[in-house]
Amino acid sequence: MSHSKIYLSSPHMGGTEQNYVNEAFETNWIAPLGPNVEGFEKDLENYLGAETHVAALSSGTAAIHLALILLGVERGDEVICQSMTFSASANPIVYQGATPIFVDSEPETWNICPNHLEEAIKDRIAKGKKPKAIIAVHLYGMPYKVEEIKNISEKYEIPIVEDSAEALGSSFKGQKCGTFGDISILSFNGNKIITTSGGGALVSRNLKHKEKAIFLATQARDAAPHYQHSEIGYNYRLSNISAGIGRGQMEVIDDHVVLRRKMNDFYRNIFQKTIGVELFTEPTAEYFSNHWLSCILIDKRICGFSSEEIRLAMNENNIECRPLWKPMHLQPIFKNTPYYGEKVSENLFKIGLCLPSGSNLKNEEKVKINDVLIRFIDN
Numbered sequence: 001m002s003h004s005k006i007y008l009s010s011p012h013m014g015g016t017e018q019n020y021v022n023e024a025f026e027t028n029w030i031a032p033l034g035p036n037v038e039g040f041e042k043d044l045e046n047y048l049g050a051e052t053h054v055a056a057l058s059s060g061t062a063a064i065h066l067a068l069i070l071l072g073v074e075r076g077d078e079v080i081c082q083s084m085t086f087s088a089s090a091n092p093i094v095y096q097g098a099t100p101i102f103v104d105s106e107p108e109t110w111n112i113c114p115n116h117l118e119e120a121i122k123d124r125i126a127k128g129k130k131p132k133a134i135i136a137v138h139l140y141g142m143p144y145k146v147e148e149i150k151n152i153s154e155k156y157e158i159p160i161v162e163d164s165a166e167a168l169g170s171s172f173k174g175q176k177c178g179t180f181g182d183i184s185i186l187s188f189n190g191n192k193i194i195t196t197s198g199g200g201a202l203v204s205r206n207l208k209h210k211e212k213a214i215f216l217a218t219q220a221r222d223a224a225p226h227y228q229h230s231e232i233g234y235n236y237r238l239s240n241i242s243a244g245i246g247r248g249q250m251e252v253i254d255d256h257v258v259l260r261r262k263m264n265d266f267y268r269n270i271f272q273k274t275i276g277v278e279l280f281t282e283p284t285a286e287y288f289s290n291h292w293l294s295c296i297l298i299d300k301r302i303c304g305f306s307s308e309e310i311r312l313a314m315n316e317n318n319i320e321c322r323p324l325w326k327p328m329h330l331q332p333i334f335k336n337t338p339y340y341g342e343k344v345s346e347n348l349f350k351i352g353l354c355l356p357s358g359s360n361l362k363n364e365e366k367v368k369i370n371d372v373l374i375r376f377i378d379n
């Protein structure tokens, strides 16, 4: 039996990645541009469908930053953001000198609550500032309430930045996540469902968004033989080496989705008879989650143990588990930031736990996870 650590989500190479990387070496495309970058963008455009245009970037965070710039977010503006998320969803608001306005989750998808979203918009408008954008996130691969959020966005004419960093391969009513925002973003960090070691993408149906994103991501050079700039630029383009990894990963994305969803079934089996432990699943058949991470909610009053107690028991056996994302309105960096909602996300954070969910977990590792969990539950 392996004694090495079992991680929540680790990189899973399909096998052909190295060929694309070798090709980059052989042709000396060792730069943040080249055939792999363009090929990877095409692969993503074909995969997402819906007439999308993709700009490959150095990270998901960079993609959110550029999305906000493209939507005209400037110093002093306000941007609404789902509170329960990774800090990378919200930090770019601050990079722009704007203020985040955080909104609670609803309990079905754990994502931005339509009611509190509308309440926040009305109140911000009443206070004198209409928010410039809404950042909505598909947490753990679960699509947010796509139609409700879209309706509110249209009613108040505020564009959506769809943070699909965790949801490549998920869909709502058969349409892929990453195609619902005015601008959408993806991440290919090492822990995501596919990885380029580090990377991200900006997605839009508007070709101008792609072109402007690439312009800004390559230092905003004007069309001139010398270096001429009339806008502030960034160094946010994806390396041709990394994009090569991405091309190989796109060949196995569908397999990864199947395997992550199998991990969800694996945990359903384990917790099926444990009253007080609830596995996070799609609220209706319209939702299709890639189950990037499988998560549980634990009601100690019913089952007698807490999420922290499971986490510690797993940790003792060298198995990584983690609490859910800590809501942004509870983070020290956002202490004095406006928040609309109740305690849904706060409660999820208190009682939730993420379980090892990699598409590359070996059989012996699953046996070990199963044994540790069953032993813990039975005690």
Ligand SMILES: *Cc1c(COP(=O)(O)O)cnc(C)c1O
Pocket (backbone or CB within 6 Å): 058, 059, 060, 061, 062, 085, 086, 088, 089, 137, 163, 165, 166, 186, 187, 188, 189, 199, 200
């Ligand atoms: C990973 C992640 C990001 C950031 O992506 P990076 O590529 O790591 O910069 C943004 N939002 C969410 C919800 C994420 O999980």
